[in-house]
Amino acid sequence: MPFDPKHSGADQAAAQQRFLSLFLRSEREVFRYVAALVPNVADAEDIVQQTALTLWEKFDSYDPTQPFTPWACRFALNKALHWIERRQRWQGLLAGGLAEELANRREELRPELERRLRHLDACLNKLPPEHLKLVEGYYHRRTGIEALAGGSGRTVEATYKMLQRVRHSLRACIETAVRQEGASP
Amino acid sequence: MSLLFPSQEFDEAVAAVCHGQASDEQARALNELLRVDAAARDEYLLRVELHTRLASDAELFAAAAGAAAYPDLKALGSARAPNTVALPQRGSGRRPVVNWAIGLAACFLILAALSVAWFKRSSSRKLTSMAVAMLSQAVSPRWNSRADARAVGTALEPGWLRLKSGLVQATFYSGTRLVVEGPAQVRLVSPGEAFCEAGRIVAVVPAQARGFRMGTPQIKVTDLGTEFGLDVKRGSAEVHVFKGEVVYQAEAATKQNLKQGKAIVVDSDGVERQVSADPAAFASLFGLERKWLAALDQRYKDWRTASARRNLDPSLLAHFDFEDIVPSEWTLHNVASWVSRAPDATIVGCQVTEGRWPGKRALEYRSMSDRVRLNVPGEFQALTLAVWVNVKGLDRQFNSLFMCDGFDPGTLHWQIRNNGALDLGVQGPRATDVQIFASPPVVGLNQFGQWLYLATVVDGKRRRVIHYVNGTVVSQHELKHPPPYRVGTAELGNWNPGEIPDKPPFLIRHFSGAMDEFALFNRALSDAEIRALYFEGKPQPDN
Numbered sequence: 001m002p003f004d005p006k007h008s009g010a011d012q013a014a015a016q017q018r019f020l021s022l023f024l025r026s027e028r029e030v031f032r033y034v035a036a037l038v039p040n041v042a043d044a045e046d047i048v049q050q051t052a053l054t055l056w057e058k059f060d061s062y063d064p065t066q067p068f069t070p071w072a073c074r075f076a077l078n079k080a081l082h083w084i085e086r087r088q089r090w091q092g093l094l095a096g097g098l099a100e101e102l103a104n105r106r107e108e109l110r111p112e113l114e115r116r117l118r119h120l121d122a123c124l125n126k127l128p129p130e131h132l133k134l135v136e137g138y139y140h141r142r143t144g145i146e147a148l149a150g151g152s153g154r155t156v157e158a159t160y161k162m163l164q165r166v167r168h169s170l171r172a173c174i175e176t177a178v179r180q181e182g183a184s185p
Numbered sequence: 186m187s188l189l190f191p192s193q194e195f196d197e198a199v200a201a202v203c204h205g206q207a208s209d210e211q212a213r214a215l216n217e218l219l220r221v222d223a224a225a226r227d228e229y230l231l232r233v234e235l236h237t238r239l240a241s242d243a244e245l246f247a248a249a250a251g252a253a254a255y256p257d258l259k260a261l262g263s264a265r266a267p268n269t270v271a272l273p274q275r276g277s278g279r280r281p282v283v284n285w286a287i288g289l290a291a292c293f294l295i296l297a298a299l300s301v302a303w304f305k306r307s308s309s310r311k312l313t314s315m316a317v318a319m320l321s322q323a324v325s326p327r328w329n330s331r332a333d334a335r336a337v338g339t340a341l342e343p344g345w346l347r348l349k350s351g352l353v354q355a356t357f358y359s360g361t362r363l364v365v366e367g368p369a370q371v372r373l374v375s376p377g378e379a380f381c382e383a384g385r386i387v388a389v390v391p392a393q394a395r396g397f398r399m400g401t402p403q404i405k406v407t408d409l410g411t412e413f414g415l416d417v418k419r420g421s422a423e424v425h426v427f428k429g430e431v432v433y434q435a436e437a438a439t440k441q442n443l444k445q446g447k448a449i450v451v452d453s454d455g456v457e458r459q460v461s462a463d464p465a466a467f468a469s470l471f472g473l474e475r476k477w478l479a480a481l482d483q484r485y486k487d488w489r490t491a492s493a494r495r496n497l498d499p500s501l502l503a504h505f506d507f508e509d510i511v512p513s514e515w516t517l518h519n520v521a522s523w524v525s526r527a528p529d530a531t532i533v534g535c536q537v538t539e540g541r542w543p544g545k546r547a548l549e550y551r552s553m554s555d556r557v558r559l560n561v562p563g564e565f566q567a568l569t570l571a572v573w574v575n576v577k578g579l580d581r582q583f584n585s586l587f588m589c590d591g592f593d594p595g596t597l598h599w600q601i602r603n604n605g606a607l608d609l610g611v612q613g614p615r616a617t618d619v620q621i622f623a624s625p626p627v628v629g630l631n632q633f634g635q636w637l638y639l640a641t642v643v644d645g646k647r648r649r650v651i652h653y654v655n656g657t658v659v660s661q662h663e664l665k666h667p668p669p670y671r672v673g674t675a676e677l678g679n680w681n682p683g684e685i686p687d688k689p690p691f692l693i694r695h696f697s698g699a700m701d702e703f704a705l706f707n708r709a710l711s712d713a714e715i716r717a718l719y720f721e722g723k724p725q726p727d728n
Contacts, residue, residue, distance in 0.1 A: 105226060
């Protein structure tokens with residue numbers, strides 16, 4: 001299945017370049033779109049990868065006058081729904097049309113979400129070093145939870161709990177920042 | 186369980202979802218809440234977005250922790266892209282994302298990396314599995330879609346089996362076997378429970394799996410250690426007890442027992458009637474075992490025919506089919522036909538075991554001294570290595586497939602790393618001058634115990650190395666070292682460091698598992714040829 005037989009040689013290489021430069025620019029957005037439905041990072045990444053394969057297969061049908069990200073997100077939604085279908089737990093979470101509802105609502109809320117997440121950077125900097133290290137390990141370095149737990153002498157469960165608390169304090173910090181913004185426009 | 190918002194339980198459920206740790210109960214409760222409570226939904230979206238940003242915005246950490254700029258391409262980027270070379274990278278440590286991404290070589294790498302996405306899932310980060318059953322047999326299955334297709338031997342997670350036609354058998358970890366005839370839609374729920382939306386099923390429930398529950402839209406059946414048939418069509422359901430006894434409960438009715446030789450029919454109006462069990466109606470399902478063995482035997486014969494034809498290929502330097510190994514004899518015959526072929530090989534240690542088909546032989550490698558030694562003289566412009574292996578585990582840092590002795594110029598070292606990556610080293614003019622080509626991880630827990638076709642092409646003319654798993658390209662790399670390439674004395678499944686002055690203590694690199702075919706060609710086989718070889722040799726007659 002490696003390469004599209006429709007293209008050959010230079011055409012193929014050029015199409016790949018076009019595809020990759022578009023996809024790589026959109027990938028972060030596609031990931032966030034998918035992760036709104038399937039928040040577990042590893043699973044969301046898998047869906048994005050599967051989506052990328054489909055996008056490349058369908059790349060012939062992409063209209064270059066249209067923005068790439070929404071085109072990609074349509075396939076990502078299908079991939080995500082398909083993926084969910086085979087996993088009972090996610091199916092339970094997203095059943096009854098909730099997946100589509102979340103995707104739509106996220107679109108509506110986007111300015112609101114942006115206004116808040118602008119403060120994430122500053123709020124991260126206010127975290128105690130230990131918390132920042134944990135968040136960085138988990139999200140950025142993608143260290144496994146066992147290793148994170150082992151490294152800090154906590155149990156796995158306590159480490160998950162701590163991640164939850166750190167996100168909670170980031171959430172609180174963001175809310176404070178947004179309120180202050182409102183107070184002094 | 187039902188959730189309130191705001192509440193501690195809500196907080197916990199959202200966190201659990203983010204960590205991929207939510208229970209079924211939490212997932213369902215969250216679903217119920219989010220569908221009715223708009224405020225909870227918005228809060229949920231915000232929290233998930235916060236979590237998602239942390240996972241996808243590398244700049245946050247570049248600023249916060251002073252870390253080097255890291256490409257924000259986790260899904261595609263360095264974590265997944267095949268690392269071609271273990272040698273120092275050119276240029277500075279900083280990786281210019283764009284240049285890297287649009288380089289032509291990188292394009293190939295990325296697309297190849299994408300094509301193994303499905304492999305990667307199985308070699309996932311944590312050693313956990315949600316599987317409840319495995320697909321143990323299949324005869325001419327046609328699945329509803331490609332995404333529904335399951336190969337024999339794969340672990341089945343909770344979810345649907347959607348079959349258009351044919352027969353498959355799912356063996357639950359509880360011991361229950363379900364033979365399903367398509368068209369059918371069956372959902373696996375847990376090791377002790379399944380649901381049949383439509384289709385015909387024969388369930389064989391051994392004593393230790395007593396209590397197995399089988400749902401249908403019309404009727405629920407709880408098994409008391411039996412063999413029973415189930416036929417679910419649009420609106421109606423039939424349960425036939427062939428052995429033992431079951432308890433059944435139609436909607437809103439009380440539970441009733443149904444004994445051996447009896448059947449219950451519930452029609453679309455919910456009217457029940459008892460009739461005699463009719464094993465003849467399920468005859469096609471009882472024959473699965475026989476059909477399965479016959480289909481395997483046919484595959485074996487087809488492979489033999491194809492293999493005899495392949496042996497006439499003049500580029501075939503060595504072909505070991507392990508067909509005629511005798512435990513007392515230590516010779517492995519090279520069945521390639523041309524005079525230019527390499528001499529027979531010598532078996533050291535190893536056990537004779539069953540190969541891809543009943544009656545087919547293979548060699549099992551267990552101990553650190555097990556190996557097959559061979560000698561392939563000559564110099565080559567290209568080489569193709571291909572092997573059928575059944576990996577038991579990746580116990581060593583490097584697990585040998587085919588390894589030339591020592592580090593002579595132009596020689597090859599083909600192995601599987603302990604992370605599951607297929608790895609080929611090509612020696613340059615000096616011992617330190619090795620170019621290493623590693624695929625993304627392709628052999629993981631889900632591949633252990635299954636027959637895999639691994640192939641690698643070293644193409645001196647086009648200066649590239651391509652790795653294949655089961656006939657599909659998994660990665661492609663640029664080859665710097667020019668031909669000729671050499672083999673000389675070499676080993677299958679182990680490595681001999683050879684004549685190296687002041688030998689350091691070398692890593693133990695023996696293979697753990699079984700090998701039942703190896704071929705070495707002195708040319709670069711094409712994608713299509715590798716695919717054809719895979720289809721000729723694949724053990725299962727499924728799809």
